[in-house]
Amino acid sequence: MAIKIYNSLTKKKENFEPAVPGEVKMYVCGPTVYALSHIGHARSAVSFDVISRYLASRGYKVTYARNYTDVDDKIINRANEEGVSSEALAERYIKEFDGDMAALGVQVPTYRPKATETIDRIIEVTKDLISKGVAYASGGDVFYAVRLFKDYGSLSGKNIDELEAGARVDINEIKKDPLDFALWKASKPGEPSWESPWGKGRPGWHIECSAMCMEWLGDTIDIHGGGRDLIFPHHENEIAQSEAATGKKPFVKYWLHNGFVNIEKEKMSKSLGNILNIQDALKENTPEAVRLFLLSSQYRSPIDYTGESLKEAEAATERFYKTLERIETEFPEVKDIDYCVSCNEEGFAPLFSAMDDDFNTAEAIGIVFKEVNKANRIMDKAKATGGKTGLTELAYAISLFNEASKFLVIFGKRPEDYFKMQKALSRIPAQEVEALIKARIEARKQKDFKKADAIRDELLSKGVQLEDTAKGTVWTVKG
RNA sequence: GGCGGCGUACCCAAGUGGUAAGGGAGCAGUCUGCAAAACUGCGAUGCGGCGGUUCAAAUCCGCCCGCCGCCUCCA
Structure with missing residues (x-):
């Protein structure tokens, strides 16, 4: 059965057919590294981790790139506040992010490019866009002329004239059009900068992702992911830049956007002071429970975090591992029963069809817990009657758990390891x-x-x- | 105002035409010194509201109500 993916570009679920059969090129917008990462970053990373792992487990050769935005106004500002270099600041938060990801069981992507390592390509693409007449230099800056890209707005459903009407008056008068965005910014003294045909400067935000895709994956890719909020303007601008530069379309075949994590029904924001850092979440919960919480709704739905939600996830995780431990101690013979996976692939059909349907992890988790209940029932019955029946069922349950853990990366630990982690809290x-x-x-x-x-x-x-x-x-x- | 999304029990959450998965909380029972865990039972005649299509609707159509996101940096 075909994998179906909801494509933000067409706003429909489509059968997944990568450009090269059997191979997937996938790019996801990573963090801007100027502060500790929060639970929302975790959701994006975990969602796409599951997606890449699932595709791999279904036999695709997945090449996955996720970037670090390590040059940006926020980084520069924060570095100035702290009196450190922006390189050092970025490096520090890259380490923190990597640590958080490792704790949450997020697999290291094939490539993890940094914007600052892709400057040559960024300059090359920018020059190309100027030579094609869709970008212009003005002072030390270079802007992309949005109106010259006829499909502008197709991803976000924006109408360029309405955007124009609502646009704030831009103090930057060197732009020809207020909607034009910077590909290259002249740098002020003390800011990180690179030599370029337009003088010393640094890249704008949007261009880095286009350049990194080209550098590491190619002119066109199969999947591009990120948070919902990146649809406009970031991803809209990426499409404009990439398609204008390469002349190939679509730049991205399937656009995927994950929903937000809200805190008590409100968006996390600095001003509300309601940001839940990954590290804080991990102080009171096992990584496995945090991951289960993030996967307990389908990746496109918003998740609402409340004080109770992580506790509930912990309780569910504990239930799972208690059952697994119980099977292993009460029915040790089960591990010697080789449940034939290759000849019983239909046995996992419900699990696969849940995941095939736009990566419905919530349903997949439901299927696992149905098996947990069944296993406990079998063991209770055995205890009551004194006879051991249902060994094949238990072997099936174990192999289903294993299969699910391959891409969910929950339900895959040794029970004693889970309880050890829990006790550490x-x-x-x-x-x-x-x-x-x-x-x-x-x-x-x-x-x-x-x-x-x-x-x-x-x-x-x-x-x-x-x-x-x-x-x-x-x-x-x-x- | 424009675009997009959502509304399923006390809470979370699957289910896109065939008669409401799963988790948590609660109550009762089995077990236990008592608990806990596990299991069993109870719990939406109902899927925001009102109409319509259909043999059949949470699922399709229309209208209405409520909530949210994006339109400025954002995962």
């Missing part, structure tokens, strides 16, 4: 918890249930929940 030291558990076991032995319960209540009030199982007392962290 405890507000009280593990040693202290273990000591109290020991004391409680002693109390229970002496049938001093009052004392035993008091210890349990005390731990619970500190976010540690105890469970007395056949294998002894275990504990989990409950926020």
